[in-house]
Amino acid sequence: MPILTLLVVLAIIAVAGYVLGRRRAMASADGDMRKLHSLPSYYGYNAALTGLVPAALVLAVWTIAQPMVLQNNVSDMITTEVADDGALSLIMSDVRRLADGLDTAVAQGALTPAEAANMTAEGTDVRGTLADVGVALGSEVSQDVLGAAQAYRAGSATGNLIKTVLVLLIAIGGTAFALMKTTATFRARNTVERGVMAVLIAAASIAILTTIGIVLSLVFNTVEFFRLYPAMDFFFGTTWQPSFSGRGGASELGLLPLLWGTLYISFVALLVAVPIGLFAAIYLSEYAGPRVRAFAKPMLEVLAGIPTIVYGLFALLVVGPMLKDVFGGDGALGVAWMTGDRSVITAGLVMGIMLIPFVSSLSDDIINAVPQSMRDGSLGLGATPSETIRQVVLPAALPGIVGAILLAASRAIGETMIVVLGAGAAGRLDLNPFEAMTTVTAKIVSQLTGDSDFSSPEALVAFALGMSLFVITLGLNVFALFIVRKYREQYE
Amino acid sequence: MTASPKSSLLTVDARTKKRNAAEKRFKAYGIVAIAIGLMFLVVLLTSILRSGLPAFTNTVVALEATVTQEDYDAAEGQLLKTAAYEALLVAKVNEFLTAQGSTIEVDEDFITDRLVPKTGATIREFYKANPDQIGQPVTFNLPASTRISRYFEGDLLREDVTDSRFLMVEDLDVVDEMIAAGLITTAFDWNFITGTDTAVDNPGGAGIGASVIGSFFMMIVVLLLALPIGVAASIYLEEFAPKNRLTDLIEVNISNLAAVPSIVFGILGLAVFIQFAHLPQSAPLVGGLVLTLMTLPTIIISTRASLKSVPPSIRDAALGVGASKMQAVFHHVLPLAMPGILTGTIIGLAQALGETAPLLLIGMVGYVAREYPDGIISGFVDSNSAMPAQIYTWAARADTGFYEKAWGGIIVLLVFLLTMNLIAILLRRRFERRW
Amino acid sequence: MKDLNLTEKSHLMSDTKISAKGVQVYYGDNHAIKDVNVDIEDKTVTAFIGPSGCGKSTFLRTINRMNDTIDICRVEGDILIDGEDIYDPAVDPVQLRAKVGMVFQKPNPFPKSIYDNVAYGPKIHGLARNKAELDEIVEKSLRKAALWNEAKDRLQAPGTGLSGGQQQRLCIARAIATSPEVLLMDEPCSALDPIATAQVEELIDELRQSFSVVIVTHSMQQAARVSQKTAFFHLGNLVEFGETDKIFTNPEDPRTESYISGRIG
Secondary structure (H helix, E strand, O other): OOHHHHHHHHHHHHHHHHHHHHHHHHHHOOOOHHHOOOOHHHHHHHHHHHHHHHHHHHHHHHHHHHHHHHHHHHHOOOOOOOOOHHHHHHHHHHHHHHHHHHHHHHHHOOOOHHHHHHOOOOOOOHHHHHHHOOOOOOOOOOHHHHHHHHHHHHHHHHHHHHHHHHHHHHHHHHHHHHHHHOOOOOOHHHHHHHHHHHHHHHHHHHHHHHHHHHHHHHHHHHHHHHHHOOHHHHHHOOOEEOOOOOOOOOOEEOOHHHHHHHHHHHHHHHHHHHHHHHHHHHHHHHHOOHHHHHHHHHHHHHHHHOOHHHHHHHHHHHHHHHHHHHHEOOOOOOOOOEOOOOOHHHHHHHHHHHHHHHHHHHHHHHHHHOOHHHHHHHHHOOOOHHHHHHHHHHHHHHHHHHHHHHHHHHHHHHOOHHHHHHOOOOOOOOOOOOOOOOOHHHHHHHHHOOOOOOOOHHHHHHHHHHHHHHHHHHHHHHHHHHHHHHHHHHOO | OOOOOOOOOOOOOHHHHHHHHHHHHHHHHHHHHHHHHHHHHHHHHHHHHHHHHHHHEEEEEEEEEEOOHHHHHHHHHOOOHHHHHHHHHHHHHHHHHHHOOOOOOOOHHHHHHHHOOOOHHHHHHHHHHOHHHOOOEEEEEEEOOHHHHHHHOOOOOHHHOOOOOOOOOOHHHHHHHHHHOOOEEEEEOHHHHHOOOOOOOOHHHOOOHHHHHHHHHHHHHHHHHHHHHHHHHHHHHHHHOOOOHHHHHHHHHHHHHOOOOHHHHHHHHHHHHHHHOOOOOOOHHHHHHHHHHHHHHHHHHHHHHHHHHOOHHHHHHHHHOOOOHHHHHHHHHHHHHHHHHHHHHHHHHHHHHHOOHHHHHOOOOOOOOOOOOOOHHHHHHOOOOOHHHHHHHHHHOOOOHHHHHHHHHHHHHHHHHHHHHHHHHHHHHHHOOOO | OOOOOOOHHHOOOOOEEEEEEEEEEEEOOEEEEEEEEEEEEOOOEEEEEOOOOOOHHHHHHHHOOHHHHOOOEEEEEEEEEOOEEOOOOOOOHHHHHHHEEEEOOOOOOOOOEHHHHHHHHHHHHOOOOOHHHHHHHHHHHHHHOOOHHHHHHHOOOEHHHOOHHHHHHHHHHHHHOOOOOEEEEEOOOOOOOHHHHHHHHHHHHHHOOOOEEEEEOOOHHHHHHHOOEEEEEEOOEEEEEEEHHHHHHOOOOHHHHHHHOOOOO
C-alpha cells in the first residue's frame, strides 16, 4: 500500500476511533454527560490518539530504517572489487536507481512483474528498456548490480507489506484497547493531556535533535576527511589548492588562507557597520525626536530584511565595478590597486551595509536599557548630552555593545552569499584589501556543489571547514550571549 | 578646591563654548551615520530598480503572417518542421522590405539566429493549438534577440557593432526599417513572470515562474512543519517546562541555533536528508525541511514572546473556574497570543523565503528549472529551483544577459517579501492588544 | 496664593538666592505648576512638601532646567538666581547645572569607581588643573559628604558596590564636587532605610553652612527636622510658604492644616 493511502487509512481509523470513543463514553453514562469524568470529546480524542500515535511512529521509523537495512543486506551481493566505501556508495545509488527504474517500468506496463524480477543483464538490454519508460541510467548494468537491484525490490516489497500490516494492526489494536477502557469513570482528560504533553516535549526537543544532527553530520565527515588528509596540514597549511580528480597531483587544503580571508572581510565589514550602526543607534535613542525615529528606524531595518543574495548581487555588479572605477588601473585615482571587481573591500563593504541595522538595533536596545537615572545624574551635574553619552551611557552599556559586536562578527564570519559572489575564489594570504580573497563559507559552497565525488578529500574538506566555522561562530555566540545576559541582569 | 570665580550665567565662558562645539560635532556624527545608512538603502534600491525593471519588458518584433492549410501541411510533412515556419517568416520580411522600397534581402540565418531566435517552434505550437486560425492573417509578437533589443533600447550603438554570428552590421539597416515602420516595440514580458529557466545561451527567454512555484512548495513545507512544531515547543517551554537541566539545555540550544550560520544548516541538510535519508536532491521538500530547522528558533522566540505577553491573570481566571492547566493554555492563552504568533511566523517565513546559502548545498542551484511540476506530489519531490537559488544561478552564468534577469528576479522576490511583511504589520495593527 | 510677610531678619544670612516669579509649567496640555512665586534664601534648607503629584518635584527640576530634557515640558515665568534669569536664551544649561547641583530620589552612582564618580563633575567643568588638585577636590567632597572615612581605602572600588545610604552620600559628594551654590535634593531619602536616612539628614544640616539647599520630601517629620523654611504645594499651587516651625504649628491655610494633620495626602 503506498504511504499516502496508508496515511489516509490511518486518518480514517482515527476519526472512527473518535466517534466510537465518544459514543461509548456517552453510552456508559446513560447519555448523561454529567456522569462522565471528562468531557465526551476527550474519550474520543483518547481513542483516536491511542490508535494513531503509535502507528504513526512505527510507520515513520520503519520508512526511514527499511532502505538502510535493505541496503546493508544487498551490498553483500556486490562481488566486484570495490576500491573503498565511496565507490560502494556510488554503486549502491546505482542499485537504488535501477530498482526505482524497474518499479517505473512495471507501473507503466513495459515489464511484467515476473520479467522485472527474473531478467538478467546478459539476456536483456536493461538500459534500453528503462530508457524507453523515461528512466535514464548512467552506465551499462552489470549482473551484480541488476541482481542487487532485484533483491532490493523484492526486499522492499516484503518490507512494505509487513509495514502496512503491522501499522494497521497497531492502529486498530490501539483504538480497540482505548475503546475497551472507555467507561464513565475513566480519566480520559488526564490521559489525553499526558499525550499532548508528550507531543509538546517532543516538539521542544527538536532543537536538541537539530544540534545533534549538525554536530554528527560535521563530526563523522570531518573524521573521514582527516583519515584521508592529515589534520595538521589542514589546520596549519598556508596554501589552498584543491586539485580536481584526473589532473594529477595531490591537493593542498590549508585552512589558514581561508580563515584569513574570512577574518579580513569580517573586519572590514565591522569597520563599516560598527561606527555607522553605533552612531545611528546613539542618535536615534538619545537625540532624535519621535518623528525622525519613526521614519529612520524602520528605514534602516529595511536593510536587515533584504535577503543576502541581493547583497551578493549588489557587491558583484554594482559595488565591485564602482570601486574598480575608483581604485582600478584606469580608475579615477589612477592607483591601479584593484585588478578585478571581486575583492576583500567589495565584500567587506557590502557586508558592512548588511550589518548596520543589526548593530544599530542591538545597540539601541542596549543603550535604552541604561537607566534614565544615570543620564539625569550626569545632566544634573552640568554635563552636555554628548559628555553624558560618552562618559556615562556608553561605559555603562559597553559590555552589551561588545556582545552585540561579537554577534555581528559571528554573522559576518558565517555569511555566505555576499562572499560567494563578491569576494573571489582563490585563497590568498595577503594584506592588500583590494585583492580578491576567499573565505571558509565560499569554499564550503564550491567544494560541495558541482560533480565532485562525496568521498574524495576535496569534497570532505567542506565538512572540516564547516566544523571550523561552526566551532568559531558557536564560541563567539556563546560568549556574546553570556556577556549580553550578564549585562541585562545588571539593570534588572 | 579651586574656587571658581564668581561668574555670570548670562555669559558663556570659553570652556562651555568648546564643550558645546564638541556637542554639536557629536550630534553631527549621528546624523551623518543615519544619512549614510539611508544613502546605502537608496543606492541599493535604485540599483535594483534600474537594473531589474528592464527584465519585465522585452523587445518584440510584430510579424504578420498567413499560413494556409497547404503551408501547414507542407511544413508538417518536412523533417525540420520548425524551419519551414521560419522560412515563411523570411518571405514575409523580404516582402515587407520590398514594400518599403529597400533593396536588402534577408536570409533564414538572419531570422533564426539574429532577429527572432527560436521562433519556428512558437509559430508551430500556435497553429497546432489553434487550427482554426489557419488561413487567417495572424500577427505574431516575437521576442527579438538580445543584441537587437539592446540596439533598439539605445544600449548598443551602431559603431560598436562588429560582424558576428549574433549580429551583422548590415542587419541594422533592416532593423532600422522595421523600427521606422513601428514593427519593433517594447512590450511587457509575461514570459519572465510565468516562464521557466532556459539553456545558458538564451537569456532572453528565461523566466522565474517555475522557481516561484518551487519557493511556494518550500514555504508550504516550512509553514506546515515550523508553525505547529514551533508553537508546541513554545507552549511547552513557556507554560509547562519545569526549571531543570533538560529545559536549560533546550533553551541554550534554541538561542544558539538562532545564530548558527545558515550554510551550516545546508551541510546538515546535505548530510542528513540527502546522504543519509536519500531524499531526492534539489527537491522543494528537502529545501523546506532545511529551512524549517533554520526558521524554528526564530518562530519559537517570537511565539514565546507572544505567549509571555498574555497576562497571568487570564491563566488564573481559567484555572479559577476549574479548567486544567492544559485547557487554560489551549482555550485562553493560545487564542489570545495567536495574532502575535502568526505575525512572527510570517516574518520567519519571509526570512526563509530569501535564504539562499543552504539551498546551494542541497542542489537547488545549478538545476535548470525548465518545467513546472506536474502535480502536488511532484511539486514537493521533483527537482526544482527556488527564487533566490534561481537568482544565484543567473548571476553565476557567463552570459551577462542573465544579470538583468537576476535583478528582475530580485524585484519579484522583494515584492513577495514586502507583501508578507505588510501582512504581518497589518495583522499586528489589527489585533494589537494592550493589557 | 499669599506671599507671606517673612520674618527674614531673624535669620543669620537672609539674602535671597533663588527667586521665582509667576512660574507656570506645562506637560503637554497638563498645567503642572500654576503661578508659583517664591524667594529661597541662601545658606538655608528649604523643604517642599505636599501630596504626590502636587508639582513639588516638577518645580524643583525647573530650578536647574532638568525639565529641558523632557520634550513636552514648557516653562513660563521667571526664575532668577542671584538676580539672573536662568531661562534667558543666553544662559547655557550646562553652566547653570554646574552652579545648581542636584541629588536624585534613587541613588544613581555611575558604574565607575568611587573616585571617578566624584571626579566626574570637576573633570567635565575643568575645575582642576592637575591630578593633585583633583585628588584634593575628591577628598574634600567626600569629607563634606561624610563618606571619606568609609571610602578612603577603596576609592577605586565601583561606586555601585556601596550600600544604599553610602551610595546616596556618594551622589551628594558628586554633586558638591563641582562647588555649586545651590543644591537641589529630590526626595533623597525615599530609597533609604532609617539609619541611612538619619545620616543623610545630618549631612543636609551641615551642608547648610555652604549652600542653599532645597529638598523635596514626602515625610513631614523630615521637613520639620532638617528645614528652616517650608513650602507646601497642592495641585500645582504653592499654598503656603514660611518658617518651618510656623507651618507645622500654626498654618494659615486650611489646606495646609488638613495635610499636616493627615487629612489629605
